[in-house]
Amino acid sequence: MSILVTGGAGYIGAHTVWELAEAGRDVVVADNLSTGFRAAVHPKARFYALDIRDRAALDGLFEAERIDGVIHFAASSQVAESMADPLKYYDNNLHGTMVLLSAMVSHGVKRLVFSSTAAVYGEPERVPILETDRTVPTNTYGETKLSMERMMAWVSRAHGLSYVALRYFNACGAHPSGLIGEAHDPETHLIPIILQVPNGQREKLTIYGGDYPTPDGTCVRDYIHVTDLAQAHILALDYLMAGGANNVFNLGNGAGFSNREVVAAARRVTGHSIPAVIGPRRAGDPSRLVASSEKARSVLGWDPKFADLEAIIATAWVWHKSHPRGYGA
Ligand code: UDP
Numbered sequence: 001m002s003i004l005v006t007g008g009a010g011y012i013g014a015h016t017v018w019e020l021a022e023a024g025r026d027v028v029v030a031d032n033l034s035t036g037f038r039a040a041v042h043p044k045a046r047f048y049a050l051d052i053r054d055r056a057a058l059d060g061l062f063e064a065e066r067i068d069g070v071i072h073f074a075a076s077s078q079v080a081e082s083m084a085d086p087l088k089y090y091d092n093n094l095h096g097t098m099v100l101l102s103a104m105v106s107h108g109v110k111r112l113v114f115s116s117t118a119a120v121y122g123e124p125e126r127v128p129i130l131e132t133d134r135t136v137p138t139n140t141y142g143e144t145k146l147s148m149e150r151m152m153a154w155v156s157r158a159h160g161l162s163y164v165a166l167r168y169f170n171a172c173g174a175h176p177s178g179l180i181g182e183a184h185d186p187e188t189h190l191i192p193i194i195l196q197v198p199n200g201q202r203e204k205l206t207i208y209g210g211d212y213p214t215p216d217g218t219c220v221r222d223y224i225h226v227t228d229l230a231q232a233h234i235l236a237l238d239y240l241m242a243g244g245a246n247n248v249f250n251l252g253n254g255a256g257f258s259n260r261e262v263v264a265a266a267r268r269v270t271g272h273s274i275p276a277v278i279g280p281r282r283a284g285d286p287s288r289l290v291a292s293s294e295k296a297r298s299v300l301g302w303d304p305k306f307a308d309l310e311a312i313i314a315t316a317w318v319w320h321k322s323h324p325r326g327y328g329a
Contacts, residue, residue, distance in 0.1 A: 001066055199320055219259055
């Protein structure tokens with residue numbers, strides 16, 4: 001029996017494939033390589049270069065492999081891009097998930113772990129955020145991820161598929177081996193952008209917004225290590241395999257760090273002064289996102305290992321220093 005990981009060449013997908021393969025699971029990866037990297041895929045995984053919107057290609061995969069469960073990462077995931085080009089997000093995320101689900105139904109594959117996001121909450125009514133809190137996305141990315149969750153709920157009712165949606169907060173860090181890590185082109189995420197300064201790739205960074213209603217005026221986020229996220233997917237899969245019901249879990253550290261605090265932590269890790277200036281706000285950014293992950297801890301037995309922001313940034317720094325051009329290095 002095999003696990004299909006869609007988007008398994010992307011950042012979080014590749015780290016999940018790595019953990020699955022190292023745990024001895026049989027893994028199949030489907031990725032169109034639009035933002036993922038073939039070199040990020042664990043050598044033990046079988047790789048299919050396909051787009052999940054291509055139903056015939058998906059049918060071929062499900063016929064060739066004996067897929068027992070799917071972990072679904074394949075999606076566009078940039079907040080700013082989703083505001084500039086919303087229809088791309090409806091097509092890649094919603095339409096892609098629709099085609100995947102219909103193929104799963106046709107081929108009798110009944111378990112799905114879904115890569116969702118804290119962006120489904122929008123501007124939270126309180127922090128830490130609980131899974132039962134209201135969901136009012138402030139960007140197209142979060143809107144499409146919430147719609148994907150809802151699609152799964154309706155398909156589950158009709159076709160007996162069971163699913164877990166994992167709402168991640170800010171994924172960061174790299175595999176402790178330094179073999180795989182974060183690589184986006186263009187890079188938009190805070191920690192890799194910060195590390196481009198000590199890596200000699202930019203002179204300074206711009207912090208988007210200094211007038212948010214937070215203690216230092218910059219946005220607050222909950223940073224969770226990518227390897228801890230990867231482990232949660234395996235636990236969620238095992239939960240479904242053991243007969244667990246449809247569920248939704250937040251995944252975060254439960255601690256908020258402001259953008260200024262993240263820059264300060266990176267200065268300590270790298271020993272570089274990392275100049276930073278305050279610029280205008282970025283469209284669609286909520287001021288404060290911090291998770292309550294108590295449910296994942298109690299129901300899934302999730303036990304994240306990286307609680308310390310500097311330790312997380314240190315793993316990212318090892319990766320970026322040794323791969324200044326990502327997988328092209
Ligand atoms: N951010 C920033 N400068 C940058 C990139 C990001 O100030 O060059 C901020 C961004 O506005 C947000 C935080 O860093 O407040 C985290 O953004 P990121 O894109 O890493 O993740 P998101 O929270 O959007 O998922």
